[in-house]
Amino acid sequence: MLEAAKHLLTPSKRSNVPPFMVMDVMAAAALLDAKGARVVHMEVGQPAAPAPATAIAAAQAALAHGRIGYTETLGIPSLRARIARHYADTYDLALDPARVVVTTGSSGGFILAFLALFEPGDRVALANPGYPPYRHILSALGCEPVLIETSAETRWALSAKALIAEHRRKPIAGVVVASPANPTGTMMDADALSRLISVAEAEGIRVISDEIYHGLDYAFAAETAANLSERAVVINSFSKYFCMTGWRVGWMVVPEPLVRPIERLQQNLSISVPTLSQIAAEAAFEGHLEMEEVKRGYLENRGILIAGLPQAGLTKFLPADGAFYLYADVSEFTSDSFKFASEMLEKAHVAATPGIDFDPVHGHRFIRFSYARSADEMREAVTRIARWLG
Numbered sequence: 001m002l003e004a005a006k007h008l009l010t011p012s013k014r015s016n017v018p019p020f021m022v023m024d025v026m027a028a029a030a031l032l033d034a035k036g037a038r039v040v041h042m043e044v045g046q047p048a049a050p051a052p053a054t055a056i057a058a059a060q061a062a063l064a065h066g067r068i069g070y071t072e073t074l075g076i077p078s079l080r081a082r083i084a085r086h087y088a089d090t091y092d093l094a095l096d097p098a099r100v101v102v103t104t105g106s107s108g109g110f111i112l113a114f115l116a117l118f119e120p121g122d123r124v125a126l127a128n129p130g131y132p133p134y135r136h137i138l139s140a141l142g143c144e145p146v147l148i149e150t151s152a153e154t155r156w157a158l159s160a161k162a163l164i165a166e167h168r169r170k171p172i173a174g175v176v177v178a179s180p181a182n183p184t185g186t187m188m189d190a191d192a193l194s195r196l197i198s199v200a201e202a203e204g205i206r207v208i209s210d211e212i213y214h215g216l217d218y219a220f221a222a223e224t225a226a227n228l229s230e231r232a233v234v235i236n237s238f239s240k241y242f243c244m245t246g247w248r249v250g251w252m253v254v255p256e257p258l259v260r261p262i263e264r265l266q267q268n269l270s271i272s273v274p275t276l277s278q279i280a281a282e283a284a285f286e287g288h289l290e291m292e293e294v295k296r297g298y299l300e301n302r303g304i305l306i307a308g309l310p311q312a313g314l315t316k317f318l319p320a321d322g323a324f325y326l327y328a329d330v331s332e333f334t335s336d337s338f339k340f341a342s343e344m345l346e347k348a349h350v351a352a353t354p355g356i357d358f359d360p361v362h363g364h365r366f367i368r369f370s371y372a373r374s375a376d377e378m379r380e381a382v383t384r385i386a387r388w389l390g
């Protein structure tokens with residue numbers, strides 16, 4: 001092929017982001033399922049339960065009504081107002097609905113936030129381990145993800161000291177915090193989060209708080225960064241607490257001066273968020289009691305794993321405070337968690353995610369279990385792992 005023609009087919013450097021390895025585990029698990037293996041799925045971070053009945057009914061009514069058109073770019077006004085009310089009910093915060101932006105899942109929120117806050121080349125700090133798309137979206141946008149090491153000893157919390165040490169070495173433009181966090185399920189209490197935000201903002205470091213697992217807290221109630229700073233950007237979603245992963249709807253709470261720039265970005269990038277999903281999302285808030293029942297299921301699952309995994313041979317993990325994950329150190333069995341997860345899948349028919357997805361440095365020592373399915377499946381997983389390791 002001619003050099004010029006070859007060039008036409010060459011993807012941009014910025015598109016060269018790593019894959020999400022959990023998808024490989026999912027594909028292998030699906031193959032086993034197709035052969036009749038009845039795999040226990042603990043690899044994917046998504047609830048097994050459906051959206052609240054109120055959300056489904058609202059979407060059905062809207063479909064029956066007929067036309068589904070575009071909405072306002074910032075979101076349907078009544079949904080933005082309902083989200084603002086959620087802050088009054090949950091965090092005792094009087095939030096102006098004008099600061100709420102409806103997004104295409106929290107994933108859409110990250111793209112908007114990173115574009116609105118950072119210039120190409122900006123360095124953005126992330127806790128390591130952490131949710132992989134933070135670093136991959138940043139690099140696709142030409143920013144530099146800067147991994148800050150955390151450890152089990154400090155409950156995987158990003159420390160202000162480590163952040164500032166990195167900032168002194170070379171300036172940091174922003175930091176992403178997540179509590180409860182993925183993959184560890186650990187949380188920062190309000191004081192620790194407040195300290196981190198104050199220290200960062202005093203240095204001119206912008207704070208983005210990923211609050212997607214709020215509502216799924218077992219140890220103590222999560223505090224929103226919106227209550228701690230009017231300058232922080234908060235990102236949230238209907239995917240996890242409200243079991244609406246496939247609906248692709250989330251929201252941001254942004255400082256007032258950023259509303260219009262984010263509106264302009266979203267106008268151009270996607271016009272508006274899917275209308276049916278916004279209608280369902282507004283009604284989801286009325287399904288709170290149903291979702292609390294789902295949350296009680298996660299709590300039961302968490303108990304089954306915290307008691308059962310050590311008996312099965314996996315002893316090194318923290319009893320996570322929130323979300324639906326346990327992050328286990330498997331270094332006594334392997335130096336290759338991808339191989340460990342593959343063998344566990346093949347021999348025990350339990351699918352989990354290798355830590356290397358979340359931590360390019362130490363992830364070969366860890367695997368992540370997601371416990372968002374039934375209690376019976378959790379018991380079955382423990383029995384199978386015990387048999388396999390035993």
Ligand SMILES: Cc1ncc(COP(=O)(O)O)c(C=O)c1O
Nearest residue numbers: 045105106107131182212237239
């Ligand atoms: C920490 C964290 N943030 C964001 C997301 C993205 O979720 P969504 O785009 O469905 O809101 C996930 C999904 O697993 C996650 O674990």
